[in-house]
Amino acid sequence: MSITSPHFKFNLSISQNPHQPFLLTSHIKSSSSSTIFKSSRTRRFQTPHPSYSINPKLRPVVTRVSNSSGSGGPFDDATSQKVSDFEASRSGDSYVGLFIRMLGLDNDPLDREQAVDALWKYSLGGKKCIDEIMKFRGSVFLTINLLKSESSVACEAAAGLLRQISSVNIYRDLVAESGAIEEITSLLTRPSLTFEVKEQSLCVLSNLSVEERFRLQIANSDLLLLLIKLLDDDEMKVKEAAGSVLANLALSDSNHKTMVEAGVIPPLAKFLRTDTEASKVIRKEAQSALLELAKDDYYKILLIEEGLVVVPLVGAAAYKSFKPSLHSWPSLPDGSELNVKQTSKGPSRFGASELLVGLHVEDDKNTKLEEAKKNAIVGRTQQQFLARIGAIELEDGSNNNQTGNRKFTILPWVDGVARLVLILELEDESAIAKAAEAIADASVSEHMRTSFKEAGAVKNLVRLLDYDSEPVRLGVVRALERLSVSNDVCQKIQAEGVLKPLIRSLKNSDASESSTHMILNILGRILDPSKEMKSKFFDAPVNGSKKGWNEAGTSNSNLTFSSQTIQEGDVSDSTFLTRLIEILKASPPVLQTKAASILEFLTAFESCREKIISLDMESALDSVFRHKFFNGKEDTESETDFQEIELQTLEIEEAGLAVSATSRLLTRLLDSEHFRKTINASRLTNALRNVLTSRIPLQNKDWVAACLVKLNSLSGPTELGSENPINTEVILYETIPRLIEQIKDSYSLEERETAVLELNRIISEGVVDSTRAVAAQGGIFPLVKLIEEGNDRVVEAGLAILYNLSMDVENHPAIVAAGAVPTLRRIVLSERPQWVRALHLLRTLPT
Structure with a gap:
């Protein structure tokens, strides 16, 4: 059959059967092939940029056509004009086979370019047109092959056609399996590429990444780094398309680690910050990707470090209960008064005093606010304004039908902090609990903790400690526990009167272990005896500075961590003290550590001490x-796997912290004569001796040793016999290991020399098993090294220790292996003052 048209003259017979296979090479004869589609060569079709439609179950699929289940999308005037060539005299379907044959590999490159361009325009007609193209086998393969073309027009048209085909679900597998991902990867690596080609290629990847298996393939290839790089492209359309692909990749949890390690969070986060210009599309894509990554707590921290906060969406209806104070003189968000001159005696008619407070501050030269306070004012003003007009969550897209199932949004930290504090003031229990949990999650740095303090979170959280709802109380306690890590914020928490509600909560014996742990952490930071000690000693200038603790130290507040700031009546409740002692009796070591520390602080009050x-x-x-680790029954020889050994090591460390804090408490209680008369000193001494010889870390044995010495001095010499083994055990298990550790690890040569002299004094006094303790602690090697570097006093002391160690033949191999022989020979040959002792030592060793 001969096919003719007003534009072409072909002498070609083609089958009417559209399913008939055809060769990749086609023999199309034209009287003037150079004039084929002449108009198309001189005037390229310009198509509008596609819109981004969102599948309610998946990420947005970048497409200009329908999905697999629907009919073709509506034509606009421009699109209708672009396919008019197919509909002018007869159905365009009759030409599809011809144009696909023109894609053959042996055709003129320019003809192939015009054919794929025409097919792309035809595919804009919707799913019916795409189905007509897909009736011809090899159409996808020939189109993908054109991605290798050096012509930008051909690449754009080929990518555009693939984009339309891949937008239909049933053809997506064929596009990917034909090598589209690999060819697009190669295409995007070209140094010079038009933004149209980039956009169309990325849209193909966006369509393919709807499928799980293709997401994994894209994320584990070189494409991931290319996608991240394209987020910095000059064209916003390219950024949007790259963001769409990354948002799809983030839907697979298995991709999260790969994406984060590739560095996807910082470039996506910048689109959500207020200092970056970005379209709504790229903001939504970045937000969707980051919300998926933020499901992991560690990745959420990385997000916060980029200046963003994950905020729960509680629904616009929840904000109806918000009632701002419209007729009050403005104050700082944390509740403190704002030192601004009041220009108007009456209240603002429209409540504008709160909104314009920032302007008042800027105009007042005598008022200097810190940056954190200014940000708190700005954030509160913006969020309260949105709440008043009922648009608090509209800008987050929470009312959009396609995103209505979302539970969180991401905001810049200034707005996010203010939003969370605002939610704490609502009446919705669920919203308050979510906000408290979000504050806890975001309080990962000093900057964020200070920001929440300045925004007024502390005051609201303390107020909510007595809330009826258990989830609210748990969330509030967790938030306060995370905020109290900061010294300044902890002082603010104390000043807001947190002790009474915390003590009431702790007295509840039905409280969960996690809640008890968090409450003890907060109380332990407020009632911390070490901070009380610092407040006594560091009010004076520090390190020669003219500033004291509150000025030069970590605290900028006028409050101090002294028992003077605690009302004795607040902490002397008998039920509270009984609860602390119960925790000390039967709780995990972590809780015992906190309880012992709090009890030690409370012994400063006479009434508390007597009750304790x-x-x-x-x-x-x-x-x-x-x-169990101190009773002599720990099994060190049993065969255990590595995981059990690690777990046991952690338990020993926790037990060491508990026993150290309890030893400090006991040392403080021993100052009371009443207490000394009521205890069995011998029983406590035996228990502490077992602790001293146990495997707890050395740094936890210092207070155990001090407590033993104090108990020994109070017991009298007759009770323990004339040999007094207490001092010997303290020397062997605490003093000598500490000195050896100082010789090994101290960076100060002076400290190491002091340790060697002290060690020599102990050994020269003939303490039993002292040399064996030095060898067991690995002291031979650092001693030899120090002899090489030290002065005459150190060399003399070190040689004396080594000589005593050499009296035990078992130590000879270690002394020789430490390199003592060459060092001793140098001392002898140089006739240093210690050469005689060095010579005696050489004669003792097997050299």
Whole structure:
């Protein structure tokens, strides 16, 4: 059959059967092939940029046509004009086979370019047109092959056609399996590429990445780095398309690690910050991707480090209960008064005083606000304004039908902090609980903790501690626990009167272990005896500075961590003290550590100390000191796997912290004569001796040793016999290991020299097994090294220690292996003052 048209003259017979296979090479004869589609060569079709439609179950699929289940999308005037060539005299379907044959590999490149361009325009007609193209086998393969073309027009048209085909679900597998991903990867690596080609290619990837298996393929290839790089492209359309692909990739949890390690968070986060210009499309794509990544707590921290905060969406209806104070003189968000001159005696008619407070501050030269306070004012003003007009969550897209199922949004930290504090003031229990949890999650740095303090979070959280709802109380306690890590914020929490509600919560014996742990953490930071000690000693200038603790130290507040700031009546409740002792008796070591520290602080109050002594304190102390690791039954020879060894090591460290804090408490209680008369000193001494010889870390043995020495001095010499083994055990298990550690690890040569001299004094006094303890702690190697570097006093002391160690033949191999022989020979040959002792030592060693 001969086919003719007003534009072409072909002498070609083609089958009417559209399913008939055809060769990749076609023999199309034209009287003037150079004039084929002449108009198309001189005037390229310009198509509008596609819109981004969103599948309610998946990420947005970049497409200009329908999905697999629908009919073709509506034509606009421009699109209708572009396909008019197919509909002018007869159905365009009759030409599809011809144009596909023109894609053959042996055709003129320009003809192939015009053919794919025509097919692209035809595919804009919708799914019916795409189905007509897909009736011809090889159409996808020939189109993908054109991605290798050096012509930007051909590449754009080929990518555009693939984009339309891949937008239909049933053809997506064929496009990917034909090598589209690999060819697009190669295409995007070209140094010079028009933004149209980039956009169309990325839209193909966006369509393919709807499928799980293709997401994994894209994420684990070189494409991921290319996508991240394209987020910095000059064209916004390219950024949007790249963001769409990344948002799809983030839907697979298995891709998260790969994406984060490739560095996807910083470039996406910048689109959500207020200092970056970006379209709504790229903001939504970046937000969708980051929300998926933020499901992991660690990745959420990385997000916060980029200046963003994950905020729960509680629904616009929840904000109806918000009632701002429209007729009050403005104050700072944290509740403190704002030092601004009041120009109007009456209240603002429209409540504008709160909104314009920033202008008042800027105009007042005598008022200097810190940056954190200014940001808090700006954030509160913006969020309260949105709440007043009922648009608080509209800008987050939470009312959009396609995103209505979202539970979180991402905001810049200034707005996010203010939003969370605003939610705390609502009446919705669920919203308050979510906000409190979000504050806890975001309080990962000093900057964020300070920001929440300045925004007024502390005041609201303390107020909510007595809330009826259990989830609210748990969320509030968790938030306060995370905020109290900061010294300044902890002082603010104390100033807001947190002690009473916390003590009421702790007295509830039905509280969960996690809640008890968090409450003890907060109380432990407020009632911290070490901070009280700092407040006594560091009010004076520090390190020669003219500033004291509150000025030069970590705290900028006028509050101090002293027992003077605590009302004795707030902490002397008998039920509260009984609860602390119960925790000390029968709780995990972590809780015992906190309880012991708080009890130590409370012993500074006479009434508290007497109540503690009368509450069977000895039984609580004994339960801590007789932990399973201190009773001599720990199995060090049993065969255990690596995981069990790690777990046991962690338990030993936690037990060491508990016994150290309890030893400090006991040392403080021993100052009371009443307490000394009520305890069994011998029993406590035996328990502490077992602790001293156990495997707990060395740094936890210092207070154990101090407590033992104090108990020994109070017991008298007759009770323990004339040999007094207490001092010997303290020397062997605490003093010598500490000195060896100082010789090994100290960076100060002076400290190492002091340790060697002290060690020599101990050994020269003939302490039993002292040399064996030095060898067991690995002290031979650092001693030899220090002899090489030290002065005459150090060399003399070190040689004396080595000589005593050499009296035990078992130590000879270690002394020789440490390199002592060459060092001793140099001392002898140089006739240093210690050469005689060095010579004696050489004669002792097997050289």
